Amino acid sequence: MSLLRYVRRLNALQGLQHCRREVSSAPAKSATLKYDQDPQPLFTDSETQRLLQSMTQLQLDKVFRKRTVKDNRSETKFMTNEQLETEFLQIIEKAKHLLKMPPIVKIKQDTERIIAKDPALKDFATTKYVFTDITFGLPHSExxxxxxxTDGTLAYASLDTTKRMNQLYFPLEGRKSYTPRMFAYEELLHKCLEEHKYEFVLDRLTVQYEPYETEFHNLSARVFEHLNESKQFDLLRSTRHFGPMAFFYAWHRCIDDLLYDMIRRDYLHNAVELIALTYKIHKIPVEYTETLAKLEALHPTPDESALSELRGFLRRPEEKQGIEQEIHTAIGKTEQDFAADDISLKFIEEYIASEHSLKKVQLELAVQTLKEINLEKLQLFQGLKKAHGVQAS
Known part of the structure; x- marks a missing residue:
């Protein structure tokens, strides 16, 4: 009697689990924005890469922030100034390596490629045979x-089979042989997006899928669309996903929210680069190279800024800054910065006035607010320099 009761309970539990699976197995929704042609030539273009890398920014404190990983130890070394300078350069190179962007390529279509048909081998076996080249050091693509x-046909494996065989013989750490739950179930993906875990989702996506897979395109687009709604762009700044995100918005002509965020945060140089990228992608006849050249002449490169930040940690407390440097530190800008802001704001205002801007009022208010703040800073900057007898450079 107890055995019968146990069997009934087990059957009921299995039925409940089946119902749960039916409720929670809804696949993730597809994105609404997709690349209508191959984006790779434009994405890999040297000018595009330079713009995207500059927009990403090299914030060392964010690149090397503490993460929940197996090995999160710190190491202390005693170094000379020369050794420390070399270490700084290596740190910057390591940061640039960590910020390398995942490629954006077109979706690869799975086509049947028959090598030979051998009817004599028909029904030789009841299962298929898969042959894999396991030569060490060979790229997966080759x-x-x-x-x-079973009918004797010899053909190249499908993309999915090829991927599974590569994972079987040369496993990639973190990649699963099955679809992770966060990508398989819509409610789990939605929960991650609502909690603004964008970098986590994109990191997981980059490990699980290849850039040419449909899932990679759909899920990354879902993340970027949700991010454009939440306006939490700074969560991806100084990560390897900021560049692809900016490229996605520029490709689909929806840069205004990101542009507003850049203006609000006083990243005017990046705002100009974002507009220039849009002009480049859509071949809009607006001259932007001269403006970019002027800004590059006034602004240090990301490498130089990062190196200057690191060198600042070497300054001893008793080493006082010059009065001019103290003024720059207090205001947060230099004369070159104010000159660059004027050039940037003029270029941005021309974009806002054009037909390509979709949120003119919002952007105009942001520009006007920043102008007023910059004017106050400039007046204070000039007043402090005059009070301390510092000559204009």
């Missing part, structure tokens, strides 16, 4: 995987 069908 590794040959072929399948012998």
């Amino acid at each position: 590794r040959k995987v072929v399948v012998r069908e």
Whole structure:
């Protein structure tokens, strides 16, 4: 009697689990914005890469922030100034490596590629045979995987089979042989997005899927669309995903929210670069190279800024800054910065006045607010320099 009761309880539990699976197995929704043609030529263009890397910014404190990883130890070393300078350069190179962007390529279509048909081998076996080239050191894209069908046909393996064989013989750390739950179930993905775990989702996505897979395109677009709604762009700044995000918005002509965020945070140089990228992608006949050249002449490169930040940690407390440097530190801007702001604001205002801007009122208010703040800073800057007898450079 107790055995019968146990069997009934087990059957009921299985039925409940089946119902749960039916409720929670809704696949993730597809994105509304998709690339209508191959984006790779434009994305890999040297000018595009330079613009995206500059927009990403090299914030060392964010790149090397503490993460929940297996090995999160710190190491202390005693170094000379020369050794420390070399270490700084290596740190910057490591940061640039960590900020390398995932490529944006077109979706690869799975096509049947038959090598040979051998009717004599028909029904030789009841299962397919998969042959994989396991040559060590060979890139996955060049590794040959072929399948012998039960009817004797020998053909190159499908993209999915090739990916699974590569993962079987040369496993990539973190990649699963099944679809992770966060990508398989819509409610789990939605929860991650609502909690603004954008970098976590994109990192997981980059490990699980190849850039040419449909899932990679759909899920990354979902993240970027949700991010454009939440306006939490700073969460991806100084990560390897900021560049692809900016490229996505520029491609689909929806840069205004990101542009507003850049203006609000006083990243005017990046705002100009974002507009220039849009002009470049859509071949809009607006001259932007001269403006970018002027700004690059006034602004230090990201590498120089990061190196200057690191060198600042070497300054001893008793080493006082010059009065001019103290004024620059207090105001947060230099004369070159004010000159660059004028150039940037003029370029941005021309974009806002054009037909390409979609949120003119919002952007105009942001520009006007920043102008007023900059004017107050400039007046204070000039007043302090005059009071301390510092000559204009």
